[in-house]
Amino acid sequence: MSNKQIYSDNSDNNNFSNTQITNNFVKINIREVEPTIKNINDDLNIIIDELVNLIFKEINEGRRVIKIRQHVIDNIDSYNIFLKKVYVDLLNNQNNSNFIYLLGYFNFYGIGTDLNQEKGFKLYQKAAELQNRAAQLNLIREYFHENICLDPKLALNYVKN
Secondary structure: OHHHHHHHHHHHHHHHHHHHHHHHHHHHHHHHHHHHHHHHHHHHHHHHHHHHHHHHHHHHOOOOHHHHHHHHHHHHHHOOOOHHHHHHHHHOOOOOHHHHHHHHHHHHHOOOOOOOHHHHHHHHHHHHHOOOHHHHHHHHHHHHHHOOOOOHHHHHHHHHO
C-alpha cells in the first residue's frame, strides 16, 4: 500500500512540475514573440523607405519608368519577400505617407496587383497632400511627361515646393 501511495505522490509532483514548465514556456514564448513582431514591423518600414528612396532617386536621374519598375521588383526579390505580401502589408499600413505612396506606385504600375492607374493616381495625390516628395515628383512627372490629367496649378505648386 505504501508503494501505491509513493507512486501517487510522484504522479502529483510530476503533474505539478509539468504545469509549471508549461506555464513558464508560455511566458517565455509571449516575451519572445512581441519583440519579433516589432522587429518585423521595423524591417518593413526600412524596406518601404528604401524602395521609396530608390524610386525618388531614379526618377530624379531621369530613368525610364520600365527600368524603375524592374528595379523595384528586383529590390523586393533581394529581400526574399513575395510581392503580394508587400502589397498586403502596404494595404494594412496606411498611416505613413511612404506606405500610401508605394501602394499607389504598386497600383499605378501593376506590381503585386492588377494595374489600376486611377487608384494609383489617387493614392499619389493623398501622399502628396501629406508632403510626400516622391509622390509629388511622380505627380509632376505624370503631368509633364505622360500627359495625365492633373490640375496644372497643382503640378506647378509641387514644383515650387
